[in-house]
Amino acid sequence: MAKKAEQIAEVKTPKIKKSKTQNIELTAKETVKRVAPVKKTAAKKAPVVKAEKKVIEKKVPVKKMAKKAEKPETVVVDGVKIEAVENTIEVKAEKVKKEAPNAATTVEELFEAGAHFGHVVKKWNPKMKKYLWGEKNGIHIFDLEKTVAGTSEATKVLTDLAAAGKRIVLVGTKRQVKLMVEEEGKRLGIPYINQRWMGGLITNWKQLKQTLDRLNSLKQKREAGQLKKYTKKEQLLFDKEITKLERIVGGIATLKEAPEVVVVFDTHKEKLAVKEASNRGVTVVGLVDSNANPDPVDYLIPMNDDSAKALEIMVRVLGQAIENGMKAKKEEKK
Incomplete structure (x- = not known):
């Protein structure tokens, strides 16, 4: 029994030794194989230096x-x-x-804006006959060449008057041109009227000047905080008064003397303004439609005064003419 046990032990021991050595050899080979690719990656880095x-x-x-x-x-x-x-x-x-921006327009531009349409033939003023091309479908048609000629003459006059330092006021109270006049007046820093023409602005300037002084004094007191000493009800009344005056005469609050030039965008609706200006010798530049009287207007532009696009063109052109004159005045002072 003892011999058999020794033989079994001798047979088993070699097997165990072989398995260990094989495992060691395998692990060694695997480590070599795993490490080998690292060297290859290092070799690949060489081209990076060349780049x-x-x-x-x-x-x-x-x-x-x-x-x-x-x-x-x-x-x-x-x-x-x-x-x-x-x-x-x-x-x-x-x-x-x-070069100053050109304050002019063309026949094509006015035609696209519908400036050639007049009023119904029944409502026309015979004094406007020389500015009309004819009629079509019962509506008068303006001669746009004469419109362009009148525009160029009006722009030259406005540029010269602005360069001379004349007080110019823009007047346009109809719905289509209200906002345009306000924006252009604020842009140029000149007085404008877009709510209602104040009767006596030219003929009774002293009385109207008191209204402007009242508005300016109330605004200064409110900004300085001098109205806080009054009761809340009185302060509310002052605010309402300021709001009302700003709506009526807010555009001409900076006017210190009576205007010397009036630019009217609808001479038929603003009859009172044109009449006051012509009576006192104030220069009138205005848009005249086929139903208006051209006599009291010094420099007229015969065209449709109801088209929003046509009015926009005229506000831009006349405003640019005034701006060119104001720039020329500043350059002379320098």
Whole structure:
């Protein structure tokens, strides 16, 4: 029995030794195989260095371009030509003439806006006959060439009057042109009327000046906090009064004396304004439709005064003419 046990032990022991050695050899081979790819990745990094060299080589031409850019360059800044040479700046006294925006319109533009349509033939004023081309479907048609001629004459006059420092007031109270007149008046900083013509603005200026002074004094007191000493009810009454005065005469609050030029966008509706101005010798520039009287208007523009697009064109053109005159006045002072 003892011999058999020894034989069994001898048979088993070699098997155990072989399995361990095999496992060790296998693990060693696997580690070698796993480590080997790391070396290959390291070898692949080599081309990255070459790519960086190529990038550096490409940057070299940039320096050459910089050398070429050292040539003198001329730049216009605020109307003055400037030459830059090797980090030095030389300013020349050559000023570029700035042309003012053209305050004009064309026949095509007016035709597209519908400025050629007049009123019904039954409502026409015979004094407007020379400005009419004819009639069609019972409606008078304006001669747009005469409209363009009247516009160019009116713009020249407005530019000269604005350059001379005359007090100009824009008048347009009809629904289509209210907001346009307000925006243009605020943009130019000139008085405007878009609610209702105040009777006596020209003929009774002293009385109307008191209303303007009342509005300006109330606004100054409210801003300074001097109205807080009154009761809440009295303060509310003051606010209502200010609101009412601003609605009626707010556009002419900055007017210190009677106007010298009146620009009317509907001479038929603003009969009172045209009448007061013509009686006192105030220059009247206005849009005249086929049903209006052209006699009291000094510089008339015969066209449709009901089309919103046509009115927008006229507000822009006449406003630009006034702006050109105001700029010319500022340049003369400088």
